[in-house]
Every structure is written in structure tokens, then in C-alpha cells.
Amino acid sequence: MRVVKDEPFELYVDSLHIDPEHQAFWQPVTEPRSFGKDLVELNGGPFETLGWGCMTNQQKDELVPVDVFLEDIEFTHGYRRRLTMEMLKQRDWRLLFSVFTVTDRVQHILYRCYDRLHPMHDAEEAAQKVTFFGEEITLADAVPAIYRQMDRVVGEVMAQLAPEDTLLLCADHGFTSYRRGLVVNNWLAQEGFLALKTDLNATSQRSLSAAIDWSRTEAYSVGLGMVYLNLEGREPQGIVTRDEAPALLARVQERFLALKDGEVAAGASARIMPGFYDGPEAWGTLEYPCADLMLGLAEYYRVAWTSVSGNLRLAEGDGGRIVVGDLFEDNDSLWSGDHASNDPNVVTGIFFANRKVRTSDGAPFSVLDIAPTVLGLVGAPAAAEFDRPTLVVE
Numbered sequence: 182m183r184v185v186k187d188e189p190f191e192l193y194v195d196s197l198h199i200d201p202e203h204q205a206f207w208q209p210v211t212e213p214r215s216f217g218k219d220l221v222e223l224n225g226g227p228f229e230t231l232g233w234g235c236m237t238n239q240q241k242d243e244l245v246p247v248d249v250f251l252e253d254i255e256f257t258h259g260y261r262r263r264l265t266m267e268m269l270k271q272r273d274w275r276l277l278f279s280v281f282t283v284t285d286r287v288q289h290i291l292y293r294c295y296d297r298l299h300p301m302h303d304a305e306e307a308a309q310k311v312t313f314f315g316e317e318i319t320l321a322d323a324v325p326a327i328y329r330q331m332d333r334v335v336g337e338v339m340a341q342l343a344p345e346d347t348l349l350l351c352a353d354h355g356f357t358s359y360r361r362g363l364v365v366n367n368w369l370a371q372e373g374f375l376a377l378k379t380d381l382n383a384t385s386q387r388s389l390s391a392a393i394d395w396s397r398t399e400a401y402s403v404g405l406g407m408v409y410l411n412l413e414g415r416e417p418q419g420i421v422t423r424d425e426a427p428a429l430l431a432r433v434q435e436r437f438l439a440l441k442d443g444e445v446a447a448g449a450s451a452r453i454m455p456g457f458y459d460g461p462e463a464w465g466t467l468e469y470p471c472a473d474l475m476l477g478l479a480e481y482y483r484v485a486w487t488s489v490s491g492n493l494r495l496a497e498g499d500g501g502r503i504v505v506g507d508l509f510e511d512n513d514s515l516w517s518g519d520h521a522s523n524d525p526n527v528v529t530g531i532f533f534a535n536r537k538v539r540t541s542d543g544a545p546f547s548v549l550d551i552a553p554t555v556l557g558l559v560g561a562p563a564a565a566e567f568d569r570p571t572l573v574v575e
Contacts, residue, residue, distance in 0.1 A: 183249060193245055199230045223267035228260045235286040241516040250290060251313055258283045262334055269341045275559050287327040288356045292518025294320040296358040300511040339535060347558055347574060352530035353548050359512050359519040361442060362485030363478060365402035366493045370505045372436050374400040381503035387492045396420065400433055403491035406484050406522035407472030408433060415465055423465060430474055437476055442509045449524035450477030477524030484522045485510055537575040
């Protein structure tokens, strides 16, 4: 709990967390349960066990001020650092895996202060001074400052390693400023892949179910750049046959790669998933875990907020007729940095090791290298289903 204001009195109460020392039988947070008690002893007290670490959404929704958000960043980073360092000292592990998320959270919220061209950038706010990890910084320096803290942790970890230890440090994604959002279903409608009902009015809902004429719709989007075909036999009112699907996906891909926001290219990549991801679930079934097409937006772009839930932006045209609205909109949210729905080459994650490593086939490093390499280092067999071989560690 945290007092946010004293006049009028305002108290912020976080989610009620699960006690790691006394875990309910139906809600374990460690395996085995006794490990929770060990962690409490190592940490010197309880720790967060529920929800999204750090008050990121609370700051986005302006439920807490930015200084409280940064206090929570310090708190979360502090206990995870303590747990990591204490576990390193135990020396009874073959594999120690530790996750730090504070770099992600700070960039989601404070990229607007770091990026002077962001629509939400306020020079006065960016120059505001705060105390962060005992250092006086401006909000504009918060992103570099959190990376300095992570650099310190890496140094502390390396100082604890034995000569035979291998350290792999990786991130599954990078970041970019989220300045502009694409309303994906508006774009699909403009390109003729999605059709609106003809009886819409000014009060019509913008949702997929209320606005779309499925009898004339070939493709739609829900989520962070995921495009699905209105596939016959999979969607309730599907009209696209399996024979038509490859050519249709190729047309959507081609149009997206030509997409521009004014003179700026906004569509950077579009991955057709059938054939790229092949797993135990067959494409074209409800069990298939991927979209049919995965869009990758250019730097400074993301899908618009309304697109995540599959909605559209509608507008009133000539004669009161309801039409699709603008394709792009400025991001006016405090959630000002992102990586989701970007071309992966725009937001590439980092990879470091304390030993010389290389790929056995000369390919670039990939997050898919980590699992087989870790198994190889501890002498466990790699699964036959892995797409990548073990890294060569010298």
C-alpha cells in the first residue's frame, strides 16, 4: 500500500499477493513449495508473487505518479537482485536462471521523456529531477539509468562466477519509441480485405462482431499485428477456401509491405505463418497457435490500442454514411515505448556470454539457441523438436 495523496486522502492498494512461505495447495508459486520459504529467508522478507512486476499499467492509467512508479522499479529490481546474488552464493545449482524485467518496464513508460519527437514528450516533464537508485537524474535519463543499474548487476554476477561457470545473458526483444499506431482493421478494410455492414450508424459499435460483414470479409485482425483469414471450416462464417488461402495471404503481405504513413514506410515485414511454423497442431485448425500472417511494423510504429481487441475506428462520411476512419493515429498514452508488433529486426534482443561462442552453422544468434545450449552445458539431451543446434562454447 502507498499513500498517494494526503489531501484529499488517496491510498493505492496493490494486488493481494500469495505468501511464498504459506502457499495454498491450489496455488503454488514455487516448485517445490518449500523453496518459497528458502527464498524468503534469502531475501530477508516476502516478495511479489502475483501479477505484472512494477506499476507499469498503474502509471499508464495515471493511478500513481511517476515518482511512485520509479520507487516500485527500485523495489522490484532490489529484491530480484538480492535473490540472484544469494542464490549464486549457494553453489548447489547446476543451472541458475534469473529474470530481470525493469529495463522493459521503464522503457514502456518513460520513452516519452527519452524521445524528444514522441507526441507525448513534454520538455518540462523530461527535465524533472528525481532520485533513482540514490542518484539524482532527470526523467529523460531514466532509460539509460536503468541500463546502468543492470550493468552493475552483470558485473556483480560475473565477480561471483567460478572459472568453470558459463554466463549467458540474453533478451528476447529490444525496444523502440511508440509514436504512431496503425488501426489494422481499418487498413484491411481500405485494401478491400474486410467489409463493413451497410446499415451502420453514428452510434454503431466499432467491434468486429457488430461492424463487420462476414459474408464479404476475407481477413481480419485481433491482437498485436496478428492477421487471420476468414477461413471456411474454421471461422463460423468463413468464406476463404484452403485453396484460396496461399494467394490471399501473399496479396495481404504485398500490400502491407507497401504501406506508408504519408511519405514514411510503416510496413517493414509480414511473415506468412503456414509453412514457417509447423508444430503438432495443423494449420487451419482452432488449435494452431499462430496467426495466419504476422505483421511487423517499422521503427516508431505499433498497432493502435484499439487494434489489440480487434476493433475499428469508424467515421461519418458524406450523407451521414459510416466509413472507416484514419489508418494511423498518434500515440497519446503514457505507455510510450514498445516492441510488440514491430519487425523483429527493428527490436532485436541482446546476447552476451562470458566465453567465446559461435553458431555451428554460421547463422546469426537467435533466442532459439538458448534452450539447446543450456541443456548441452548441463549434460542433458536436447529434444529432437528443437529448430536450432547447440551453440559452440569455447
